[in-house]
Amino acid sequence: MNPAAPKQADPPTPLLEAHRLCKNFGGVRAVQDISLTISAGTVFAIIGPNGAGKSTLLNLLSGVYQPDAGEIRFAGLDLVGLPAHRRVRHGLARTFQKIRLFKQLSVLENVLAGYHTRHSIPPLQYLLHGAAFRADARRCRAGALDLLEFVGLAHRAAVPAGSLAYGEQRLLEIARALATSPRLLMVDEPAAGLNGAEVAALLRRIANLRERGVTIVLVEHNMDLVMTLADRILVMDYGERLFEGAPGEVQAHPEVIAAYLGAEAL
Numbered sequence: 052m053n054p055a056a057p058k059q060a061d062p063p064t065p066l067l068e069a070h071r072l073c074k075n076f077g078g079v080r081a082v083q084d085i086s087l088t089i090s091a092g093t094v095f096a097i098i099g100p101n102g103a104g105k106s107t108l109l110n111l112l113s114g115v116y117q118p119d120a121g122e123i124r125f126a127g128l129d130l131v132g133l134p135a136h137r138r139v140r141h142g143l144a145r146t147f148q149k150i151r152l153f154k155q156l157s158v159l160e161n162v163l164a165g166y167h168t169r170h171s172i173p174p175l176q177y178l179l180h181g182a183a184f185r186a187d188a189r190r191c192r193a194g195a196l197d198l199l200e201f202v203g204l205a206h207r208a209a210v211p212a213g214s215l216a217y218g219e220q221r222l223l224e225i226a227r228a229l230a231t232s233p234r235l236l237m238v239d240e241p242a243a244g245l246n247g248a249e250v251a252a253l254l255r256r257i258a259n260l261r262e263r264g265v266t267i268v269l270v271e272h273n274m275d276l277v278m279t280l281a282d283r284i285l286v287m288d289y290g291e292r293l294f295e296g297a298p299g300e301v302q303a304h305p306e307v308i309a310a311y312l313g314a315e316a317l
């Protein structure tokens with residue numbers, strides 16, 4: 052081997068791979084034959100009209116639903132059959148299109164709930180070693196406050212989650228998902244209900260997470276956000292894959308523009 056020969060760039064490592072996923076609801080083919088490969092450290096966006104199957108695809112990847120057919124591998128691990136809470140322990144986290152928070156609990160307590168998936172000491176030790184328990188609780192609290200700082204909600208830590216504005220609740224869901232220390236974070240319409248300044252802040256936060264090595268799956272209708280952030284975009288329509296490519300390729304694809312961005316954009 053010639054040591055002076057230029058080294059071939061390593062292909063990007065796939066973190067998540069899905070092969071020919073299908074999910075039907077009665078007669079509705081919500082996800083049909085969808086395959087995807089998501090490289091570590093990238094933002095992978097999924098776009099498409101209402102009812103295209105985007106949330107169903109996230110539900111399959113996160114384990115809310117099991118597929119009727121197909122395979123999913125995460126860092127080499129076969130995910131099919133693994134329930135959602137087990138996937139969280141392996142480093143997959145998500146937020147929901149329809150917000151799911153503990154509305155009566157405080158903002159801080161909602162983030163602390165995310166830590167329950169990764170306590171560093173086993174349950175028996177909580178009983179036997181009060182000091183270890185208190186140290187763990189302090190560590191979680193400090194981490195939760197850092198996450199609230201990150202999403203811009205530190206000043207709201209003590210108020211009930213239900214009293215937050217809609218856009219703030221979406222940010223709290225992100226903080227709670229991050230409390231599980233995900234390698235892959237899936238967000239379903241994070242910009243819904245946010246104003247322009249909040250969308251800009253969300254964009255910076257997602258870019259920041261990617262810089263820290265978190266891989267992001269972004270389902271979103273806000274095209275500015277998608278086109279600015281995404282490394283790859285999967286376009287879905289009627290449960291099927293219409294196109295996949297880089298933002299520039301998606302914008303240049305006439306079928307995509309007609310079906311999704313609106314024929315008037317042509």
Ligand SMILES: Nc1ncnc2c1ncn2[C@@H]1O[C@H](COP(=O)(O)OP(=O)(O)OP(=O)(O)O)[C@@H](O)[C@H]1O
Binds near residue numbers: 099101106108
């Ligand atoms: N639990 C369910 N039971 C029955 N049908 C469902 C269920 N979940 C989704 N569907 C149907 O599957 C199709 C895809 O829905 P999905 O929510 O995945 O679309 P989406 O792309 O997320 O749409 P939106 O942009 O409106 O959020 C729709 O026809 C929807 O009505």
Ligand SMILES: [Mg+2]
Binds near residue numbers: 148
């Ligand atoms: Mg949806």
